[in-house]
Amino acid sequence: MKARTRVFSLLGLVLVLIAVLLPVGRAMAQSSDDNRAAALLGGGVMMVVLLIGLAVYVYIALAIQTIANKTRTENSWMAWIPILNIILLLNVAKKPIWWIVLFVIPIVSIVIAIIVWMAVAEARGKPSWWGILLIVPLVGLIVPGYLAWAD
Numbered sequence: 001m002k003a004r005t006r007v008f009s010l011l012g013l014v015l016v017l018i019a020v021l022l023p024v025g026r027a028m029a030q031s032s033d034d035n036r037a038a039a040l041l042g043g044g045v046m047m048v049v050l051l052i053g054l055a056v057y058v059y060i061a062l063a064i065q066t067i068a069n070k071t072r073t074e075n076s077w078m079a080w081i082p083i084l085n086i087i088l089l090l091n092v093a094k095k096p097i098w099w100i101v102l103f104v105i106p107i108v109s110i111v112i113a114i115i116v117w118m119a120v121a122e123a124r125g126k127p128s129w130w131g132i133l134l135i136v137p138l139v140g141l142i143v144p145g146y147l148a149w150a151d
Contacts, residue, residue, distance in 0.1 A: 056141070061085065063144035068092055070148070071123050093119030110135070121147055 061079045068076035073092050078084035086100055093116045102112040118131030124147050134140040 059141075060144055063148040064088060066148035067120060067124060067144070089116055089120060092123055093117075094123070095119060117143065117147075126150070 064079035064085055065076045068079060068088055068091075071092050073088065075088065075091075078088040083100070086103055087097060090097055090099055095116060099112060099116070103109045114131050114134055116131070117134050118128040121130040122128050126147060130143055130147060133143050
């Protein structure tokens, strides 16, 4: 049943992506020949960026949902909803819910995210320094997957 829900969620995201990109395609078709190459390039770049962003979002959501399931935190489905996934991480980390306000403050949000992910790592039985790795560019993408699927 959970797999079917994930498939329908992914299908909905694809439909939204198509609905957003259709007007761009129409605009490209109506552009003049001089602007057509630039429009095609811009549309292609936008499509690639959106697909990469969608893939990263699905990866992070699956990782957070798996972490919540393995730590027996209620409402693991909240991993798929943008602001609720922060609340879910706060529940996994056993931090107060009002900390979500700290995620809105620009530089403080980075520090709070590291503290929360350090607590999530401890909740999974991993060393807390894994949370610090979030600030390293590309390595930060590995941390949620490691905390979710490493035994």
